[in-house]
Amino acid sequence: MTIRSVVIGVGHYLPDRVVENSEFEATLDTTDEWIRSRSGIERRHFAAPDQPTSDLAIRAARAALGNAGLTGADIDAIILATSTADLTFPSAATMVQGAIGMTGGFAFDVQAVCAGFVYALTTANALIQAGSARRVLVIGAETFSRIIDMTDRATCVLFGDGAGALILEAQEGTGSASDRGILATDLHSDGTLRDLLYVDGGVSTQSTGYLRMEGKEVFRHAVEKLAETAHAALGKIGLGADDVDWVVPHQANIRIIQSTARKLGVGMDRVVVTVQDHGNTSAASIPLALSVGVANGQIKRGELLVTEAIGGGLAWGAVVLRW
Numbered sequence: 104m105t106i107r108s109v110v111i112g113v114g115h116y117l118p119d120r121v122v123e124n125s126e127f128e129a130t131l132d133t134t135d136e137w138i139r140s141r142s143g144i145e146r147r148h149f150a151a152p153d154q155p156t157s158d159l160a161i162r163a164a165r166a167a168l169g170n171a172g173l174t175g176a177d178i179d180a181i182i183l184a185t186s187t188a189d190l191t192f193p194s195a196a197t198m199v200q201g202a203i204g205m206t207g208g209f210a211f212d213v214q215a216v217c218a219g220f221v222y223a224l225t226t227a228n229a230l231i232q233a234g235s236a237r238r239v240l241v242i243g244a245e246t247f248s249r250i251i252d253m254t255d256r257a258t259c260v261l262f263g264d265g266a267g268a269l270i271l272e273a274q275e276g277t278g279s280a281s282d283r284g285i286l287a288t289d290l291h292s293d294g295t296l297r298d299l300l301y302v303d304g305g306v307s308t309q310s311t312g313y314l315r316m317e318g319k320e321v322f323r324h325a326v327e328k329l330a331e332t333a334h335a336a337l338g339k340i341g342l343g344a345d346d347v348d349w350v351v352p353h354q355a356n357i358r359i360i361q362s363t364a365r366k367l368g369v370g371m372d373r374v375v376v377t378v379q380d381h382g383n384t385s386a387a388s389i390p391l392a393l394s395v396g397v398a399n400g401q402i403k404r405g406e407l408l409v410t411e412a413i414g415g416g417l418a419w420g421a422v423v424l425r426w
């Protein structure tokens with residue numbers, strides 16, 4: 104018998120304020136046409152000034168609980184992927200725990216920037232397979248609008264705010280690739296590449312700081328590493344690109360998504376794309392795409408999904424799961 108981490112609920116939340124590309128034209132030397140053609144982004148959501156990341160996470164968590172027909176009392180662990188937690192501590196995950204009426208168990212944040220949700224899923228799966236938790240709420244939530252330099256046209260037009268959540272439950276599987284649930288994971292990081300994408304502030308500087316990125320270099324690494332990690336994860340369970348129903352990639356740039364799909368050998372008709380409406384929401388982008396993909400009828404029970412992401416660190420990885 105193999106214990107599998109099976110998705111039993113999904114949900115998301117996007118802040119009310121929608122920022123169209125054209126809004127940036129008023130303050131920056133940029134155009135809607137440049138942003139669309141270089142990134143595929145048309146609009147993004149920004150949180151309200153008094154709305155912290157935990158608020159987005161709580162709303163996404165409630166949506167996923169509702170989708171699963173559960174309450175907070177049914178959850179025994181929360182893992183929240185974020186690089187924009189409300190405070191230095193406590194974790195945003197414990198804030199969610201307090202808000203949803205989860206009376207036992209444990210909660211913590213995972214910080215792997217845009218790869219955060221892939222790291223969080225891998226951690227949740229390991230806890231479930233070790234018998235440390237039975238039902239895990241895995242959330243990706245970010246307010247990158249707070250760490251973008253609004254005078255830097257090369258970065259500020261790319262990011263947005265949002266949250267998505269999944270609930271994973273321990274279920275018995277056969278051990279074969281036809282099981283539902285997480286089937287394989289593949290994680291990497293390379294700290295020698297830290298200067299390509301970072302925030303120039305934090306506890307050591309006593310300021311929050313702003314995101315800085317060597318866009319072209321990150322792009323180059325993304326195209327090379329994402330297809331590799333997705334192939335590696337599939338290979339661990341003897342599957343290949345032909346077996347994949349949906350690629351659910353990190354949503355940073357449509358050109359990265361297209362190049363990775365091409366390298367993987369998967370047509371764009373089998374890729375869930377939300378970057379045009381959300382921009383890059385870092386750790387929230389994959390659960391947002393999963394939730395939107397289910398809501399619009401693309402992703403169905405029993406289908407094979409590959410998620411892949413890369414971000415600051417650099418940190419990257421992939422998860423293969425059967426929905």
Ligand code: UT7
Pocket residue numbers: 132133134137138141142217256257258260317318319320321322325355356359383385413414415
């Ligand atoms: O999620 C974490 C991972 N992050 C990513 O995956 C992001 C990866 N990188 C990218 O998506 C792309 O590199 C960008 C979208 C950031 C940039 O696209 P690019 O095709 O690599 O453009 P570039 O940086 O080479 O810039 C081309 C030109 C430059 O002008 P010159 O030097 O050719 O005169 C930039 O100054 O475009 C200029 N530029 C802009 N022009 C108008 C940069 N940003 C803008 C802008 N509007 N917003």
